[in-house]
Amino acid sequence: MARYTLHGMWPSGPTYKVGLMLRLTNTPHDYEHVDLRAGAHKADAFLAKNRYGQVPVLEDHEKDVCLSQSSVILDYLADETGQFAGKDRSERLSAREWQFWGAGPLAVGVYRTRALKLGFFKFPEEVAAANLQSALGALKELDGLLAGRNWLVGGGATIADIDIYGIASYCSQAQIDLQPFGNVRKWMARVEDLAGFKGPQECLPQASVKAA
Template identity: 35%
Template sequence: MPRPLPTEPLVLYGLPLSGHCHRVALFLSLLRLPFRYEELDLAAGAHRQPDFLALNPFGQIPVLKDGDTVVADSNAILVYLAGRYGADEAIRWLPADPLGAAEVQRWFSAAASLLAFGPARARLKHVFGADIDYAAAMALADRLLPVMEQTLSARAYLAADTPTLADIAMYSYTAHAPEGGVSLRPYPAVRAWLQQVEALPGFVGMPRSPDRSGD
C-alpha cells in the first residue's frame, strides 16, 4: 500500500539555526514531504505568546502542524513522521524489534542530555553569546564524543547498521559542534558518519553560523 501523503504542506514552527528544528527539517526532506517554515522571533518572545502556547504549552520549538494534528518536541516529531509517512521507505527509521527501538531511544536520551547540554550549549556561547558554563558544556562534549566514536567504529550508524532516527536526532548539533569550539578532529569515525548522513538522498544541511565569541 502506498504511504499516505499530506493533503497540504506541513508547517514547521521554529528557527533554521536551531539544531532541534533542523533535525525535523532534515527528516521532512529525507521523506520528501512538503513543508513550510514558520520562523519565530524568539528574541521578541514569540514563543511565549498565547497563539504559540496553544500549540505547545511548554513554549519550546520546534512544533509541527500536520493539518489538525500538532506535535511538539523534536524527537517526538521524528517518531510521528516515521510512523505516519515513513512506512514504505526502504529505510526502517524506527526499528520494530524491541532491542532496535531501545537503541534508538538510548540515542534520543543522549540527544536530549549530553548533546543538548554539551556541544549544543557550547555553540550557544560562540554563536549567540549566551551566558552559560562553557567549561561544563565542554566537559559533557568530552564525555559524549568518545562514546559516539567507539560506537561508530563498530558499525556504520549509531543504533544499527543502517540509518535510523537516532542518526537524525544526533546529526545536527554534532555536525555543528566546531561552531562551539568542540573539535571533531580526534574522532575519525564520527566524521565518517557525518559524511554518510550527508550522502543520504534528500539531505539538507543546517546553515553555518558565524563565530561571535569575540563580540
C-alpha cells in the first residue's frame, strides 16, 4: 500500500487539485473512487474519514493523518514533499490568500456553470446568468493581477497556482471563452508545462487504482 490514498470522484474539481499536486510532486498514491451518485460519500465508513461527506479526502497512512478540503490538503502536501510551498513564510501566506480568493466567485462561477453545461444540475435562468457573470468577473480580476507576472506568488509555481489552475482549467467544460483573458491563458500554459503535469482525466480515473 502506498503512503497516501486519495479518495475522490473524477468530475470533482477540488479532487483534481489534489491529484495534480500528487502528480507534480511525483508522489506515489492509491486512488479510491467514491461514487457520489450511489451515495458512497454518505456511508458511515466514509463519514468516519470526512465528517462533511465530501471529496477529496487524503489519507497519510504513515502519519495516521486523514484530511479533507483541497486547500488544506495542498498545504499539507507542500510541507510533506517540500515542494510548491513558496520560498518563505511571506510567500506561503500569499499562496493561502490566493486559495481563499479562489474559493469565492471564481470557483462558484466556474464550477456551477460547468455543472449546468454538463447536466449535473439545473439552475433558474437568472441564477445561471449570475454564476456566469461571477466567473467572468473573477477571470477578469485574475487576468489583471497576472499582468507582468509568470506565477501568482514569487518567482515560481506554488500551491496557489495549482489551486487556482484546478478551477480555471474547467472553463472549457463550462463553455467559458478564455480568449479575452490573455494573461490567464499564458499562465495556464506555464502550469501545463510543469514536469509531471496531467489533466483531470489522467489524474482522476473512473475506478479505484493502486499505485504502480
